[in-house]
Amino acid sequence: MQTDTPTTRQGSGNHASFINAEAVKQMANRLQTAAQTLQMLPRSSAGCPAGARSGWPEMLRHSRFAIEKTRRATPPRPSPQAIDDLDRLALLMWDLTARQRQLVWARACGVRWAELCVRHRRSRATMNRDYHKALSALVLAERLNGSSAVRRVQKIHLDI
Helix, strand or coil: CCCCCCCCCCCCCHHHHHHHHHHHHHHHHHHHHHHHEEEEEEEECCCCEEECCCCCCCCCCHHHHHHHHHHCCCCCCCCHHHHHHHHHHHHHHCCCHHHHHHHHHHHHHHCCHHHHHHHHCHHHHHHHHHHHHHHHHHHHHHHHHHHHHHHHHHHHHHHH
């Protein structure tokens, strides 16, 4: 007699066994998009995101030749939805350990596995296992704390 039960690891005792590979892959894609969104935000003269300041460049009004030399192509602005997703993911990252945060964000920014293995002094297989555990923890944290994370983001936007 067979019963229809979800496939879980026997005796694992954690919730990560209910997370499918597709959800982990989507979380990795969302983190890469968040890293790209952060790069597209306007930057201040110090090189960090400008925040609530103007995204317009400082104007040089001395001569038209000076203005022509300072022109450069600006990257496209991220959408408000992309910025909101970046905020949500940044809050969810605090549910991870410091090492997991570093690993997940480094992979989102495109740091190569070889460099991460040297930096953390671990094998590629161990780093890959830790990376998938961290992504699973993020998916689980989003499922468990999704509504409270949204409320925290809204509270932060209201405080500013």
